[in-house]
Amino acid sequence: MRTLSVVSQKGGSGRTTLSVNLAVAAERAGLSCAIVDLDPQASGWKWSQRRKSEAPEVITAVAEQLESIQTKAAEGGLDLLIIDSAPHADRAALLACKVADLILIPTRASILDLDALKPVLELVEMARRPALGVLNGVSTQTSLDVEEARDAIKARGVELHAAYIHERVIYKRSLIDGRTVIEAGSDAKAIREIGGLFAAVVERMGLEIPAGEVAA
Ligand SMILES: Nc1ncnc2c1ncn2[C@@H]1O[C@H](COP(=O)(O)OP(=O)(O)OP(=O)(O)O)[C@@H](O)[C@H]1O
């Protein structure tokens, strides 16, 4: 089993959106996947309640439970555990980082979001786990700020996913009835973005996709 922790300090950076989209991509690729929702807002858990399908399972928890959840999930044969954390760089986020095989750090390209990277990167350093940044909510209209954001992230020593997750209506709309962009099926570009991010995560965590399946 592998654990992916999705961590950022700033609210609205896309932790829940990416967690649920990656979880469904994993299920589609033949992996069993569950999400641990650490955010008291429980957006991920609420998404699962609006959903028709049972997988992926979403449970709410506090960070102190993570190790035992992880142990039980591994014993139960789960392939991928995704931890959707709360918007803080605190002890809970540090615990989420410590149990991760990979830390995914979504960020928007604005200066306020980039400023908020510093405390998260300090957690990553403390946890000594590999991390991957991803720029989310990038405008499809203008590339203003994005190159600067790329450089700023790389200057902080974080590897950045090569492709952007753009601002697309389908990311919002699909969550309304508990689906994801893959299940909505209407926006090929969004599906490719999630497929690309999933493939990057799979590769970095050394996850094996069952024979006959394709990564998202
Ligand atoms: N790439 C995107 N395109 C369009 N809308 C997006 C995108 N990513 C996220 N959103 C929307 O932005 C809002 C915030 O995203 P999300 O809830 O995933 O962020 P979060 O980091 O989990 O925030 P929170 O602090 O509330 O937990 C949501 O309404 C979501 O649907």
Ligand SMILES: [Mg+2]
């Ligand atoms: Mg959230």
